[in-house]
Amino acid sequence: MTRTKPILMAAAFAALLAGGAASIAASPAETIAARQANFKKMGGAMKALKDELGGGADKAKLLAAARTLAVTARMQGGLFPAGTGPSSGVKTDALPAIWAQKPVFDAAAGKLVAEADKLAGLAGSGNTAAVLAQFKVVGGTCAACHRQFRAED
Amino acid sequence: MSTDAETVKVWDPFVRVFHWSLIALFGAAWYTGENHDMDRHRQAGYAILALVLFRVFWGFAGGRTARFAQFLKGPGAVLAYVRTHDGETPSDGHNPLGGWSVAALLAVILTITLAGLFAVDVDGIESGPLADWVSFDAGRTASEWHEGVFKAALAVIGLHILAIGYYQVLNAQNLIGPMITGRRDRAKGEAVEDVTWSPVAALGGIALVGALTWMVMTGFRFG
Numbered sequence: 001m002t003r004t005k006p007i008l009m010a011a012a013f014a015a016l017l018a019g020g021a022a023s024i025a026a027s028p029a030e031t032i033a034a035r036q037a038n039f040k041k042m043g044g045a046m047k048a049l050k051d052e053l054g055g056g057a058d059k060a061k062l063l064a065a066a067r068t069l070a071v072t073a074r075m076q077g078g079l080f081p082a083g084t085g086p087s088s089g090v091k092t093d094a095l096p097a098i099w100a101q102k103p104v105f106d107a108a109a110g111k112l113v114a115e116a117d118k119l120a121g122l123a124g125s126g127n128t129a130a131v132l133a134q135f136k137v138v139g140g141t142c143a144a145c146h147r148q149f150r151a152e153d
Numbered sequence: 154m155s156t157d158a159e160t161v162k163v164w165d166p167f168v169r170v171f172h173w174s175l176i177a178l179f180g181a182a183w184y185t186g187e188n189h190d191m192d193r194h195r196q197a198g199y200a201i202l203a204l205v206l207f208r209v210f211w212g213f214a215g216g217r218t219a220r221f222a223q224f225l226k227g228p229g230a231v232l233a234y235v236r237t238h239d240g241e242t243p244s245d246g247h248n249p250l251g252g253w254s255v256a257a258l259l260a261v262i263l264t265i266t267l268a269g270l271f272a273v274d275v276d277g278i279e280s281g282p283l284a285d286w287v288s289f290d291a292g293r294t295a296s297e298w299h300e301g302v303f304k305a306a307l308a309v310i311g312l313h314i315l316a317i318g319y320y321q322v323l324n325a326q327n328l329i330g331p332m333i334t335g336r337r338d339r340a341k342g343e344a345v346e347d348v349t350w351s352p353v354a355a356l357g358g359i360a361l362v363g364a365l366t367w368m369v370m371t372g373f374r375f376g
Binding site for chain 1 (some may be wrong): 273275276277278280284285288289290292293372374
């Protein structure tokens with residue numbers, strides 16, 4: 001718990017830098033590739049959490065996956081600058097609705113960060129029921145946002 | 154069994170129940186998959202797995218016309234059938250071409266089901282019962298197979314329906330009725346015997362497939 005906060009803050013700072021840098025220097029293709037890699041990482045972390053919660057519930061593994069999720073979630077908000085939607089010509093499942101309703105999207109991205117932080121705070125507690133409950137809340141934020149802003153694959 | 158001279162029993166009850174339940178469950182799996190109803194989708198998948206595993210078992214231990222050895226013929230026999238069949242002489246069970254259609258149907262549906270066991274959705278939240286044995290990337294690949302082979306299955310099923318329509322309309326051969334009742338009209342002077350099957354083999358197969366499916370459902374973790 002005590003170590004989580006500074007790590008997350010450092011990650012937030014890094015994400016800010018990364019996000020800022022992306023909007024200045026990166027091409028749409030690079031930005032899209034970066035956020036897709038991050039989403040994949042988060043998918044992997046979600047799977048790791050799910051596997052542990054359905055099996056051994058290893059505290060260290062839960063904590064590592066939850067931190068990966070929280071740290072990576074922070075980077076995503078900044079990786080949707082204008083011009084990185086389908087109109088960029090790069091293959092992406094990001095829907096134009098993201099930019100048409102940017103405040104709604106940003107709020108959803110913020111909700112993911114907040115819920116992922118809560119999960120990272122709980123993951124090492126050994127309270128499997130609580131971790132599972134929060135895991136489902138985080139999964140709900142993924143699904144809610146994807147329904148609205150991601151093309152069906 | 155009846156030795157009615159007018160008709161002959163060509164399909165044992167397990168082949169028929171398998172056939173019609175598979176249609177219903179395939180539809181259920183399709184519908185629940187499209188609607189993200191994943192709990193029910195998994196249940197439909199387990200039922201399909203059990204059915205197809207039983208059908209494979211029955212391909213070795215079932216009634217005469219259920220057996221792979223009876224209906225999977227070499228390319229020579231298939232070609233000969235295609236060249237010479239008059240559309241009127243009924244086959245004893247699957248014809249040499251239709252037999253391979255059955256094999257193709259079983260192969261695609263079994264592949265979809267097996268891929269589904271390891272599949273992981275893009276968010277890492279929903280997954281098949283064996284997905285925790287593989288990585289996220291492998292699970293995503295399984296998911297792509299699950300969907301890609303599903304499209305192939307739709308094509309094979311379409312072909313299957315067209316073939317039945319062809320026999321029905323152009324050859325006046327009713328293939329659907331016998332798949333329901335088990336019996337078809339006997340051709341003139343045809344000396345084919347009624348299909349028989351072993352209840353012991355059937356029970357053994359059900360027990361085997363039931364145990365295997367249950368193990369898959371628990372993810373092979375019995376802790």
